Amino acid sequence: MPLFTSSDKALWRLALPMIFSNITVPLLGLVDTAVIGHLDSPVFLGGVAVGATATSFLFMLLLFLRMSTTGLTAQAFGAKNPQALARALIQPLLLALGAGVMIVLFRTPLIELALHIVGGNDAVLAQARRFLEIRWLSAPASLANLVLLGWLLGVQYARAPVILLVVGNILNIALDLWLVMGLHMNVQGAALATVIAEYATLLIGFIMVRKVLHLRGVSLDMLKQAWRGNVRRLLALNRDIMLRSLLLQLCFGAITVSGARLGSDIIAVNAVLMTLLTFTAYALDGFAYAVEAHSGQAYGARDDSKLLDVWRAACRQSGIVALLFSTVYALAGEHIVALLTSLPQIQLLADRYLIWQVVLPLVGVWCYLLDGMFIGATRAAEMRNSMAVAAGGFALTLFALPVLGNHGLWLALTVFLALRGLSLALIWRRHWREGTWFARS
Numbered sequence: 001m002p003l004f005t006s007s008d009k010a011l012w013r014l015a016l017p018m019i020f021s022n023i024t025v026p027l028l029g030l031v032d033t034a035v036i037g038h039l040d041s042p043v044f045l046g047g048v049a050v051g052a053t054a055t056s057f058l059f060m061l062l063l064f065l066r067m068s069t070t071g072l073t074a075q076a077f078g079a080k081n082p083q084a085l086a087r088a089l090i091q092p093l094l095l096a097l098g099a100g101v102m103i104v105l106f107r108t109p110l111i112e113l114a115l116h117i118v119g120g121n122d123a124v125l126a127q128a129r130r131f132l133e134i135r136w137l138s139a140p141a142s143l144a145n146l147v148l149l150g151w152l153l154g155v156q157y158a159r160a161p162v163i164l165l166v167v168g169n170i171l172n173i174a175l176d177l178w179l180v181m182g183l184h185m186n187v188q189g190a191a192l193a194t195v196i197a198e199y200a201t202l203l204i205g206f207i208m209v210r211k212v213l214h215l216r217g218v219s220l221d222m223l224k225q226a227w228r229g230n231v232r233r234l235l236a237l238n239r240d241i242m243l244r245s246l247l248l249q250l251c252f253g254a255i256t257v258s259g260a261r262l263g264s265d266i267i268a269v270n271a272v273l274m275t276l277l278t279f280t281a282y283a284l285d286g287f288a289y290a291v292e293a294h295s296g297q298a299y300g301a302r303d304d305s306k307l308l309d310v311w312r313a314a315c316r317q318s319g320i321v322a323l324l325f326s327t328v329y330a331l332a333g334e335h336i337v338a339l340l341t342s343l344p345q346i347q348l349l350a351d352r353y354l355i356w357q358v359v360l361p362l363v364g365v366w367c368y369l370l371d372g373m374f375i376g377a378t379r380a381a382e383m384r385n386s387m388a389v390a391a392g393g394f395a396l397t398l399f400a401l402p403v404l405g406n407h408g409l410w411l412a413l414t415v416f417l418a419l420r421g422l423s424l425a426l427i428w429r430r431h432w433r434e435g436t437w438f439a440r441s
Contacts, residue, residue, distance in 0.1 A: 007313035011290045015317070017158050019286035021165035032190055035180045046120075047127020047187050054114040054128070055135055058103070059142060060249055064241035065096050066146040068234065070289070071378040073154025074296020078303070082217045083226070088154065089209065090226035091234050092147045100140030107136040127187050134191035138198040145198060148205035156293050157212055164208075168201035240380035244387040251394050251416055258401060258409055266406050269349045272340045273410075276333075276357050280325050284361070284368045287318040291372030299377045302438050314369050322365040329357040356410040363414055366421035374424060377437065382427050390419035 036048045069092045076084035103110065111132045115125050145164065152160035172193050179189030213223070259270045291314045298307035329336070333354040337347055367390075374383045397412035404411060431437040 005309070005313060007294075007309040008317055011287065011294065011310070011313045011317055014153075014156060014158050014290035014293055015286040017162045017286075018153075018289045019283050021161040022282035022285060032176060035176050036187065036190060038181070039186060043121070043123040043127050044187055046124035047129075047131055048190055050115070050118055050120070050124060050128035051131035051135060051187070051191070054111075054118065054132060057249060058110075058114075061242060061245050062096075062099065062143055063146065063245055064238045065092055065099075065143055066150040067241050067292075067375050068092060068237045068378065068380070069147050069150030070154045070292045071237075071296050071375045072234070073151045074156075074293045074376055075300035075378065077155050077216075078297035078300025081300075082219075083222055085155070085216055086213075086218045086222040086226035087229045089147070089151045089213075090223060091229065091231060092150070092238075093144060094227060095234070095238070096143035096147045097140050100143045103136055103139035107133065107139075111136070131187040131191045134188055135194060138195040141195075141198040141202040145201050145205055148202070148209055152205075152208060152212065153289055153293050154296060155212055155216060156297070157208065160205075160208055161289075164201055164205055167204060168197050171200055172197035237378055237380045240384040244380070244384045247384075247387045247391045251391055254394070254398065255409060255413060258398060259406070262401075262406055262409070265345060265349055268341070268343070268346050269353065270406070270409070272337055272346065272350055273353055273357060275340060276329065276336065277360060280322075280357075280361050281364070281368075283321060283325070284318055284365055287314055287321070288368040288372040290314070291369055292375045295373045295376030296378075297376075299438065304438070307437075311369075311373065314372070318365050318369055322361040325361040326358045329354060329361075333357060353406060353410060356407075356414065359414060360410075360417065363421070364417040367417050367424065370421055370424035370428060373428065379427075383424070386420055386423040386427065389423045390416050393419040 032048060032052070036045045039045070069088060072088040072092075073085065076082075076088050111129060114132070115128060118125070118128075145168075149161060149164055152164075175193035175196055176190055179185045179193050183189060185192065255270070259266050291310060294310040295307055298304075298310060334347070334351055337350045337354070341347060341350075371383065374380075394412050394416040397408065397415045400408040400411065428437075
């Protein structure tokens with residue numbers, strides 16, 4: 001079997017822009033930290049960290065807007081149905097704008113609730129409050145951008161993620177430097193930079209969508225009527241993906257909390273190792289996004305041979321990338337850790353747990369790919385159930401912490417990723433044997 005077929009090339013055409021776009025996300029966080037970290041008090045950095053965590057948790061729960069839009073759009077694209085393409089854009093967009101406006105209107109009580117849950121130093125929480133009061137003004141644009149990105153990904157417009165994410169993040173970085181360092185707006189400047197960048201990105205997104213709508217034969221009349229249709233299916237789909245996202249967030253939150261109980265050095269070590277895992281996940285997520293679009297297109301066209309080609313190509317290419325990451329971490333992990341921290345005790349401690357960075361790419365790659373297959377088929381209920389099984393296995397493994405210590409924490413994460421992949425693989429195998437994959441999900 002050749003390692004590089006036309007399906008492999010098509011997958012790379014969509015995956016590569018997503019990988020490069022994803023790299024700009026941690027770059028933005030790095031610049032935020034560097035800019036705020038140069039102010040004259042650590043409470044500013046603490047406030048932005050708390051505010052960014054609260055924002056990430058809220059918006060990650062609403063990531064279903066991007067995922068469901070990609071699946072529905074890819075299916076409409078595969079079926080060559082312009083009415084369905086219009087509906088896959090307008091209905092989620094209205095939902096995103098509505099949710100965004102609600103967040104803006106009720107941001108004060110939401111902020112108070114978030115800060116009450118986080119707790120901590122009053123001075124830090126005061127800065128976090130100032131940050132969030134401005135930052136959450138971007139909610140309508142941020143959520144609408146998720147929909148536009150999902151839709152453009154679904155129609156396989158490969159330049160879209162690069163333009164939306166890279167341009168938006170570069171603008172954010174430039175505004176960060178100007179507002180915080182130049183105008184001395186402190187945490188409010190960091191928040192305002194993101195708000196302006198989000199609305200600018202939204203404008204660029206609408207321009208790209210308008211171009212693609214014309215190319216795909218979607219008329220203005222179709223858009224006007226697109227709010228009608230099977231709204232109940234969209235809401236059920238988004239509900240199931242949101243529950244899945246909540247379970248995912250809770251498990252990763254448990255890693256942070258459990259690590260904190262193991263001591264300050266373990267917190268620092270896990271933060272460094274999580275940086276490696278995050279970088280790996282961004283790369284493999286690029287393939288997952290490409291699989292969503294291509295498998296959704298095959299699903300919409302009811303083309304089982306194309307679906308198998310997509311799956312085999314994804315296994316080949318992402319498997320090679322996962323193996324490459326594992327090899328790099330095995331051979332050069334100690335040197336990479338030394339670049340991330342200059343503290344000798346943290347470097348020595350990290351060496352004990354580097355084996356997990358070798359294992360995790362090879363275990364996790366399959367759940368990322370299968371997520372893409374199931375999102376493309378809009379089988380959200382099965383994804384939710386799979387995540388529940390994995391979360392249960394994760395929770396049970398945490399009982400080994402008193403015996404295994406931090407190794408138990410990384411084992412729990414490995415079990416979590418393995419169960420996600422295994423449970424989805426079993427469901428996929430059953431559907432394929434019974435010929436029910438293309439049934440209405």
